[in-house]
Amino acid sequence: MERESMEFDLVVVGGGPAGLATAIRFAQLALENEQEITVCLVEKGSEIGAHILSGAVVEPRALNELFPDWQEMGAPLNNPVTDDDIYYLIDDHQGMKLPSWLIPGALHNPGNHAVSLANLCRWLAEQAEELGVNIFPGFAATEVLYDENGAVKGIATGDMGVDSNGEHKGTFEPGYELHAKYTVFAEGCRGHLGKQVMEKFNLNADSNAQHYGIGFKEVWDIDPEKHVPGKVMHTVGWPLGHFPGQTLGGSYLYHLENNQVAVGLIVDLGYSNPHISPFEEFQRFKQHKVIRQFLEGGKRVAYGARAVVKGGLQSLPKLIMPGGLMVGDDAGFLNNLKQKGTHTAMKSGMLAAESIVAALMEGKTGGDELESYPVAFENSWLHEELYTARNAMPLMHKLGLFLSSPLTLIDQYIFRGRLPFTLQDDNPDHANLKLASKCAKPDYPKPDGVLTFDRLSSVFISNTSHEEDQPCHLQLKDPNIPIHSNLPLYDEPAQRYCPAGVYEIVEEEDGNKRFQINAQNCVHCKTCDIKDPAQNITWVVPEGTGGPNYGNM
Numbered sequence: 001m002e003r004e005s006m007e008f009d010l011v012v013v014g015g016g017p018a019g020l021a022t023a024i025r026f027a028q029l030a031l032e033n034e035q036e037i038t039v040c041l042v043e044k045g046s047e048i049g050a051h052i053l054s055g056a057v058v059e060p061r062a063l064n065e066l067f068p069d070w071q072e073m074g075a076p077l078n079n080p081v082t083d084d085d086i087y088y089l090i091d092d093h094q095g096m097k098l099p100s101w102l103i104p105g106a107l108h109n110p111g112n113h114a115v116s117l118a119n120l121c122r123w124l125a126e127q128a129e130e131l132g133v134n135i136f137p138g139f140a141a142t143e144v145l146y147d148e149n150g151a152v153k154g155i156a157t158g159d160m161g162v163d164s165n166g167e168h169k170g171t172f173e174p175g176y177e178l179h180a181k182y183t184v185f186a187e188g189c190r191g192h193l194g195k196q197v198m199e200k201f202n203l204n205a206d207s208n209a210q211h212y213g214i215g216f217k218e219v220w221d222i223d224p225e226k227h228v229p230g231k232v233m234h235t236v237g238w239p240l241g242h243f244p245g246q247t248l249g250g251s252y253l254y255h256l257e258n259n260q261v262a263v264g265l266i267v268d269l270g271y272s273n274p275h276i277s278p279f280e281e282f283q284r285f286k287q288h289k290v291i292r293q294f295l296e297g298g299k300r301v302a303y304g305a306r307a308v309v310k311g312g313l314q315s316l317p318k319l320i321m322p323g324g325l326m327v328g329d330d331a332g333f334l335n336n337l338k339q340k341g342t343h344t345a346m347k348s349g350m351l352a353a354e355s356i357v358a359a360l361m362e363g364k365t366g367g368d369e370l371e372s373y374p375v376a377f378e379n380s381w382l383h384e385e386l387y388t389a390r391n392a393m394p395l396m397h398k399l400g401l402f403l404s405s406p407l408t409l410i411d412q413y414i415f416r417g418r419l420p421f422t423l424q425d426d427n428p429d430h431a432n433l434k435l436a437s438k439c440a441k442p443d444y445p446k447p448d449g450v451l452t453f454d455r456l457s458s459v460f461i462s463n464t465s466h467e468e469d470q471p472c473h474l475q476l477k478d479p480n481i482p483i484h485s486n487l488p489l490y491d492e493p494a495q496r497y498c499p500a501g502v503y504e505i506v507e508e509e510d511g512n513k514r515f516q517i518n519a520q521n522c523v524h525c526k527t528c529d530i531k532d533p534a535q536n537i538t539w540v541v542p543e544g545t546g547g548p549n550y551g552n553m
Contacts, residue, residue, distance in 0.1 A: 001154065005177035008038045008134075010356055011154050012184045013141045015192060016052055017117070017342050018328025019067060019186030020124040022349030028066075029357040037360055039133050040158060040178060044140035046545040048125040049118035051188075051524060053217055053304040053553045055252050055262060056117040056343065057081065057109055057232055061381075062346035067127065069450030070351030075114040077124050079257050084109045087290050095290045104412040106338045106389060109232055113261075114254040116344060116552035129189035140541035144193050144200075144324075145177060151322035151367035151465040154179040155193065160307035163469045181355045181366030183324045184429070186349060189309045189516045190526040192541050194330040196321040203317035203326070209428040210311040210332055211393065213249060214527050216282040216499065217264040217305070217553060222298035230254040235291075236401055238286045240267065242401040250283055250339070253294060256552075260301075261294055266308055266339070269497075269531050270397060273439040274490040278527075279305075279499045280444040294509065295451060303458040304553050305499035307526040312336045312393055313386040314422060319377065320369045322502045325352045333382070334368055337389035337408075347382045365392040388417025394425040433533045437492040455501040459521050463549035466542055473542035474517050474528065481536045482515035490533055497531050499523065524550045 010026055012019045023041045031038045036458040045051040060077060063070050070077070086103055090094040100108070125135055142158035154177060161172035185194045189212065198204055233253040248268040255261050265285045267278040286295060309332045316333070318328050327333070327348040334341030355373040377383050391411055395404040411419055449455045483547070486492045487505065492515070494503035500523045503514040524547045529539040 001434050003174045003177050006040070008040050008178060008180045009406060010037070010039040010184065010358060011178045012039065012041040012153055012186055013205065014186035014188060014191070014328070014330070015045065015048045015125065015137065016121060016186060016188050016328060016345065017124065017347040018330070018345035019184070020128055020352045021062065021122060021346035022123065022184050022186060022327055023133045024128045024131060025350040026151065026352035027112045027128065027133050029354065031131065033357070033361060034362065035357070035504065039358070041128070041133060042139045042141050042155070042178065043135070043136050044541055044544055045137060045547065046549055049122045050134065050549045051547055052118040052119040052121050053215070053550055055217065055254060055264060055308040056342060057112050057114050057254060057340065058117065058120065059112050059340055059343040062343040066346065066350060073127070074123070075120045077115055079114050079230050080288060081109040081112050081232050083228060083232060085233050087233065087235045089235050089288055089290065090485050091238050092284070092287070093289060095235070095288065095394060102409065104337065104408060106335070106412065107234070114230060114232055114256055116256070118550050118553050135270050137457055138545040139176070140544040141193055142175065142541055144197060145179070147323070147367060149367060152183045152197065152324035153366070154183055158541060158544060162469055162471060162543070166471060169469070180371070181360065181364070183325055184349070184352055185324060185330045186327045187330045189307045189329040190529055190539070191330040192539060194326060197321055197324060198317050201318070201321040203321065205318070207317050208311060208314040208424055208426045210315045210424065211397070212264040212269045212429055213308040213310055214269055214278050214497070214499065214525060215264060215266045215306050215308045216279065217262055217303070218300050219297045219302035219553065220261050220263060220295055220300050222259055222261055222294055226294050227259045227261070228255050229257065235299035238288065239281050242400060242402045244398070244403070245272060246400060247273065248278055248396055248401060253291055263295065264293065267529065268310070269307070272432045272434045272456055274433050274436050274493040275439055275441045275445060275496065277442070277496040279455055280442070283447060284444070286451055292451065300453070301461070302551060302553055303461050304548060304550055305523055305525045307530060309334050309341070310336045311425070312394055313390040314424065319374045321370065322369055323367050325356070325370060325373055327352050333386070335385055335389050337392040340452055344382055344385065347380065351376045351380060351382070390417070391419060391423045394423035396427050398423070430531055430535060431484070431532050433490055433493065435489055456501065456521070459500045459523065460522055464521065464523055464547060465549065466522070466546040468520055470543050472517060472519045473540050474519050474522065475538045475540060477536050477538065479515070480540050481534050483513055485534060487513065494528055494532060494537070497527050499525055499527065503528070
């Protein structure tokens with residue numbers, strides 16, 4: 001069935017901070033220059049914010065540029081950071097608060113706000129629509145469209161009403177083709193289409209391998225007497241490793257508004273022990289006295305998980321291709337020293353929008369590579385910020401937490417992030433797994449249902465929902481690899497690294513084992529696409545509106 005098409009000057013894929021900032025800045029410039037140029041934004045979630053998950057302490061630097069009067073406009077940044085503490089957790093009961101002089105300046109949070117990024121995105125979407133941006137939530141971009149010269153000419157949204165066998169149901173509706181002079185990919189970490197265009201145009205040819213973590217988050221209602229609005233806590237160390245070769249990562253606990261806290265753990269996906277369960281490490285973390293003191297007597301009200309991009313400046317791909325541009329975490333703009341990406345994502349989108357508007361005003365009609373965008377990036381505070389943080393993560397990966405910390409302090413305090421060399425870190429995360437037979441199995445206690453929980457009850461409160469009779473969006477290149485290769489070599493790590501219980505090894509009555517995919521549980525974290533040792537799992541978008549429906553995450 002032939003698809004209908006619509007024409008725009010700009011199509012943005014993804015309704016996170018990068019995509020929304022792109023669309024908003026584009027519309028602002030169109031108004032300032034009295035140009036009638038059109039923009040649409042597609043978002044696979046059921047609404048803007050439905051798939052947004054971040055800690056989040058937001059640095060308003062880019063927002064200040066986008067909307068200088070955002071406070072008067074009612075932006076939901078109403079919880080300024082008041083306390084800013086970092087703890088080093090030695091083991092499961094000991095920990096110490098680090099003095100502020102031991103903390104690199106990039107990790108301090110004066111002027112920042114502990115908020116819900118999902119709610120900030122909803123507010124940004126309101127501003128975008130007032131500026132004339134066409135926003136289409138619930139439409140998953142499934143395909144990149146190319147013109148006769150091989151340049152990007154837009155995207156197609158997915159068909160609705162297709163059953164698990166690929167047949168049309170009675171509710172079938174074909175997707176739409178959205179044609180554009182320029183297309184911006186802003187899908188977030190490990191974007192489905194971004195991954196495709198990076199491969200097609202070889203955008204990673206001169207980059208280090210990208211690196212990732214898996215980030216967990218829960219929101220709790222806590223005892224008002226324990227609540228300190230704006231209090232921000234981070235921890236390093238236990239339950240993760242301190243030394244080279246150990247599992248790395250860190251955690252946070254942010255006091256939000258309305259007697260709530262956000263608590264989370266980020267586990268570096270370069271870990272080597274295939275028996276590790278990042279979800280279970282998160283449950284263990286909450287039992288430490290430094291964290292437990294706030295959660296006891298409270299109630300967990302939300303859960304989610306999402307991959308986090310961590311490679312930094314060395315891992316950025318080429319940002320442009322004929323007819324297309326990469327922004328935000330789709331490219332990898334997160335500051336891995338600050339562990340913040342909202343302001344960097346927004347700034348990248350704003351720079352992209354400025355380059356596109358300038359090209360259109362020059363009479364360009366698309367299909368070309370906008371060299372002005374990477375040039376603008378290299379001359380911006382965004383590049384400066386990523387440049388000064390560029391050696392922090394490679395140091396951590398090579399030396400571990402304990403040994404890298406003093407060197408990071410020297411890099412940041414003495415050299416101001418300007419060491420005369422750039423460390424390379426080109427070993428992809430999935431290649432680090434050791435054989436299961438060579439690794440010890442952690443002893444994870446059973447959840448108590450009060451402070452610690454299982455994965456299925458956690459997925460339930462993420463409000464995850466998919467149309468069950470649809471093609472599986474978790475595709476295996478070779479269906480034999482999980483049982484015949486990953487299981488004997490690595491005890492099939494998918495059954496542990498997935499935070500939603502999607503993957504199981506099921507033993508049949510005849511004694512044979514089967515790899516089962518419970519795709520309806522998927523919270524769209526993309527960890528399987530990243531960590532599978534054979535790179536056998538490809539995450540593609542399910543039917544539009546499928547996935548989690550986060551509230552104030």
